[in-house]
Amino acid sequence: MGDKRLSLYNTLTRRKEDFQPIDPQNVRMYVCGPTVYDYAHIGNARPVIVFDLLFRLLRHHYGADKVTYVRNITDVDDKINARAARDYPEKPLNEAIALVTAKTADQFHADIGLLGCLEPTHEPRATDNIAQMQTMIETLVARGHAYVAGGEVLFDVTSSDDYGELSNRKLEDQQAGARVAVDDHKKNPGDFVLWKLSSGDEPGWPSPWGVGRPGWHIECSAMSERYLGKVFDIHGGGLDLIFPHHENEIVQSRCAHGTDRMANIWMHNGFLQVEGQKMSKSLGNFVTIHELLASEKFGGRSWPGEALRLAMLMTHYREPIDFSVRKLEEAERLLEKFARRAGDADDGGTPDPEVIEALSDDLNVSAALPRLNALDGEALASSMKMLGFLAYRQAKTALVDEAVISERIAARLELIGRKDWAGADAIRDELAAKGIQLKDGKDPETGDRTTTWEAM
Helix, strand or coil: CCHHHCEEEECCCCEEEECCCCCCCCEEEEECCCECCCCCEHHHHHHHHHHHHHHHHHHHHHCHHHEEEEECEECCCHHHHHHHHHHCCCCCHHHHHHHHHHHHHHHHHHHHHCCCCCCCCECCEHHHCHHHHHHHHHHHHHCCCEEEECCEEEECHHHCCCCCCCCCCCHHHCCCCCCCCCCCCCCCCCCEEEEEECCCCCCCECCCCCCEEECHHHHHHHHHHHHHCCCEEEEEEEHHHHHHHHHHHHHHHHHHHCCCCCEEEEEEECCEEECCEECCCCCCCCCEHHHHHHCCCCCCCCCCHHHHHHHHHCCCCCCCEEECHHHHHHHHHHHHHHHHHHCCCCCCCCCCHHHHHHHCECCCHHHHHHHHHCCCHHHHHHHHHHCCCCHHHHHHHHCCCHHHHHHHHHHHHHHHHCCCHHHHHHHHHHHHHCCEEEEEEECCCCCCEEEEEEEC
């Protein structure tokens, strides 16, 4: 299939464009990934799901071996430092940071695996690309786009005439894009940090400017260049990243490389609310992906990863989404209907052309759903696999055989008998992470606790 059949909305130009890859033999996409200081929440799930669908669609159009998808992990950040000090106060900070980032990244991978997401081609970590960041910073200083002041290296936003093009903000109206307060040593309030000094036992690396660590924005510029080149096809992320993160990525990359752009198309998914309200811990509606899949926090039950995936995709990715129990229930009913109609059909065939046509119109899943409702058998199974469903449902069940499940259920019942609730919950979560949902009940004759299971 040719590239003329795919159109995508470009935040940079504010219009939908026919997608023309720089090199059809190597279509390249970069998406900002998680900062691993806490479990990913359901708002974080939206860009992961949206750009997984785009990854699948690009692979369909150009071939699986001709698409390179990079999603980074930010594992150096002041939030990580704070969480490490809070959770492991008895350990040296660097050791505590390693524990936090390892635990959080592992949970992120487990969670999004249950959402049917493919692994990206590359998943670089910020801490593995410090040398690349320092090289880019040195180039920016040498070219007059950055300066050293107050123990920091800062980007001079006035050194580029078209800074603010992505967010459509005038320079004089913009606020500082750094993760620190505006200080007197900055030439301009909007100048942002490329490198800052580390003190005490904070994580740090030797550099020409002293032992320190990178600012947030330089990370993605360096990693995208390393894996995709100076100019690539698509850059994605949430709407909240347009300013300052993506705006600053663009200006520092262009100025470092002498190019007129960083990526040809910029794509952003919309915001998420929960039951009509902004998600926040103070409102009690803050839900992590793990909690949604493995606990009864949302709607009094746990939910299959497929239901979360479809609930996200039923609203167009650029629109705001009101995430609700009703939306999950609707998605679950649809998936059950599709599963019945597809039956045991082979899903290795060609997806339905009308489904592909709808998805190729800026990922219009809503337009694809009526066609899916009209399909059955292999056509439906293959089309659902294209969307990340069915094949995932079958694969999950195969992850754990019945003998292992029975053994873990028996162990959990023994722990419950000893009132070891934490141990029992750990086994429940362990099985939930593998797609197995436990259901507790009572034997009608003896009154003893019983546990059954089903694949989510």
